[in-house]
Amino acid sequence: MAEQTALKLLRASCPTVSVGILTADLLALGSELALLERTGVKLVHIDVMDGCFCPVMTVGPPFIKAVKTPLLKDVHLMIADPLEKIADYVAAGADIITFHPEGCAHPHRVLQQMRNMTNANDPARGLVRGVALNPGTPLEVLKPLLDELDLVLLLAVNPGWGGQKFTPSTFDRIARVRQMTADARREILLMVDGGITRANTTEVARTGVDIIVTGSAVFDGKAAEENARFMMEAVEL
Ligand code: DX5
Ligand code: ZN
DSSP: OOSSOHHHHHHHHOSEEEEEOTTSOGGGHHHHHHHHHHHTOOEEEEEEEBSSSSSSBOOOHHHHHHOOOSSEEEEEEEOSOHHHHHHHHHHTTOSEEEEOGGGOSOHHHHHHHHHTOOOSSOTTTOOEEEEEEOTTSOGGGGGGGGGGOSEEEEESSOTTOSSOOOOTTHHHHHHHHHHHHHHTTOOOEEEEESSOOTTTHHHHHTTTOSEEEESTTTOSSSOHHHHHHHHHHHTTO
16 A cells, blocks of 8 residues: 555655656666666656657557656656547556647546546556646646646647757746646646756746656766756756
8 A cells, every 4th residue: 555645745756857768778778767766866757759649659558567667657648639548558557647638639538537547556646647738839728627637747849859949938838827726726736848958957947846857958878867966956946
């Protein structure tokens, strides 16, 4: 029996960093994950792209299942029609799931459906349910979903690739989402993803976001462990 739910564990870790692993050495995934664990990172971010919602394809449920780690698996679904597919990602061991309402006719139903699903890692742990929004999507889409949401992910780049440049209008969007969740009296976690580097982590963290996703700035093929430590310290400044 788990002592804490995934949502409680996540809240207790914030502000924190979720590290994207698609630019890691996937043939040495075990040691790449061990490296993150050594630095105190608590979340591993897995970008799922389906070649339909996104121009490229990345990984699916078998990969998520193969990620053996005590870190919380933060699964960002950039896929079309998640309603029919989300159960497979939960069965593969996702702890946190975000999906895009832009790729989905029934986002409210997807969230309701997830409420009744069981965390495959530990049934007592529960799932963290989130939606992710592209930089060009009006924030109003969130309003009718707030009652069912644990987390909002704001993408600061368009979905598709790591290593893109952070979109400055994200700062305004962070403030507006915060206002919206405060007005609704909902404690919803806010995650920002895309274009976050050593140079701008602290600036983004100072907006008060809860979770910063960073991929290529950590797994840069050179100094991943040092980069991860730098990011973990930068979100506390
Ligand atoms: C964008 C993805 C991001 C991205 C992060 O499609 O959702 O998670 O890969 O990578 P960096 O940190 O390199 O922008
Ligand atoms: Zn992502």
